[in-house]
Amino acid sequence: MNAAGRQADPVEDYVTALTAALHGPARVKARMIEEIRGGLADTVTAHTRAGTADPRAAHRAIKEFGTVDEIAPGCQRELTIAQARHTARAVALTTPFLVACWYLAWTTGQDQPWALPRVAQLLAVHLAGVAGVAALLAAAALAVTGSLARRLPVPRRLPLTVAWAGTTASVAMAVATLALATACVLAANWPLLAPAGALAAVSHAVVAASARACRRCARLRTA
Template identity: 40%
Template sequence: MISTQTSPITAYVYAVRRSLHGPRRARIDLIEELTDGLRDAAEAHRQAGLTRVDAEQRAVAESGTVAEVAAAIQPELIAKQGRRTAMLLALGMPGLVLLWDVPWKIGGPWSTATPPATLLLSDIVTWIGLSVGVVGLLAVLGLSLGARLSIPTAVVTRSLGVLGAAALAFTMVASVGMGFANPAEAMGAFMSSWIGLSVMTATLLAVPALTFSVVRSIKVVPS
């Protein structure tokens, strides 16, 4: 709660911060820039003879409404979130594909005759992972040049979120399907090996990070 004794600038900045959505560090940096600018403006008004409260109120009024300021800042947060998600997809999706493919290519106690259904799902997941990785890489480049190329950052960011969410959902469902399709002894041997445990640990770390980022890319763009 904001106290009734809170300064006009503090109350105003608090309201703007609550209206913003995007990467936490970026929000903090932008809010600090806004606060510094308001305090500089208020100091100039104080030197002109206004009281502290009046000077802050004048600085706030000159800055615009909370909605106007939030609307001006939000696009930068959208772009930052889009670049973050694009980078994670560019690295994470192909990375997960390779992470799971390599142990089966190398072979081990888990290597048995692979059912046709597993081979089909594996091929689909591989193509999805690599394709999303390429799209993510292109999006990184596009969003980095967004202003010069007039790229609709909000559209790209939301599209990355939807694409990434769909790809992750299918990959997870397909992975479960492959697990059931493979012989139980093969999966047991793999999951009890140090390679299997390492792959699972890395997956459990990567998937939540990817999921969080793609969901935020959808939510960060105003409806």
Template identity: 35%
Template sequence: MGNAGPIDEYVASMRHALRGPGSAKRDLLTEARDSLLDAAEAYEGEGLPRAEAERLAIDDFGTVPEVAPGFQGELTVSQGRRTAALLFLSVPLIAFMWAIIWRVFPGSPHVDEIKPAWFGLLARTVDLLQLSVGAIGGLALLAFGRGARHIRRPARLTRWLGLFVWIQMPLIGALGLTLAAAAHGPVGFADYLPGLAVTVVSDALSVWQLYSAAHCLRCTRAVSALGSANLSPVDRERSLSRW
């Protein structure tokens, strides 16, 4: 940035205060900076020195403590929406891959002899848990989209989604490992190459889900720290109307 005056210092402070998806954060800060520069140029056109024009533009825009909560609310919703979309798309993909693996690439010919009596019940339980994660992701995605106007506390929804993922995914992972060990027994899961390949992909997607959910919790903590834990749509629109 060519200008190192009050506006750049203001934007840097805002960047430090906000937490959220990188691209969404950059877009918010870029739009805020452009608005400030336009206001400063208008003041400068009235004959004011550049530094004073920038300070007046910032005064009109609002201080960081005043404006940051609205921005953080937008970033928190964006992170929640991204996490919901990830769950909605990746969970069915994982379930589909495993369904194909079990049908197209059967394991050891002695698998049925190895499986304990509880295997079927546990497998159905894992399927239901996976279905619930995908369903919750779909519902949350709908809520962040078409239902956004009816959500009074979007930050709380983002937090619940993050907590849900951090409870469900480790549980599903542990149960999945139990199933894999029970299904392949002494054959060794490392010897079952199709299953090993799908496991790598599934684990990568699961780590991504947990990472995204952790950012949901981080964003909601930032909302609380900025004193705006329960932003309503009206509050967000009011704060953004400064632009």
């Protein structure tokens, strides 16, 4: 009965296949799918009112929209840019807080008698520089894919560049988490280092997941 129901609704078959073919931010993808479903429904209604019987009206509407293989690359292009913006935004928002925490931990540990915490803090500060460069690239990507996109075309390799920038930042955050955790064990100012390490861990999880999704989208075929 379910199979018969699916066969009786070509539009839903079309939407299901298109949904499976696309990858990107969940909200953006859901909004895109709903717009396509609504457009198809309106077209089917127009054909029905013109005298075309179902399911011919549905098939005509789908033919006018184009097959899934025909429209998926263009839709995926839009979703890939949206995912790149999502990743760039995650890097741009999390990195400044981490840089501030790492700097504060380093400046308050200048008189630290233990050698290992001092080395760990210095390592975290250097990693902050790496993440800072990634943040600048992320900010540039947000600008290019935002207001400037109305005037200039978005470079095709920008999403992959953002993905690897996010990956680099997430790796720096992971190593910094270990460095700050090590410093926290031996340092006298551990109440300050512990929140910085926790923030680095959370930021790593957020940025790494977004960067992974961005790499996947960037490798898909787009228009």
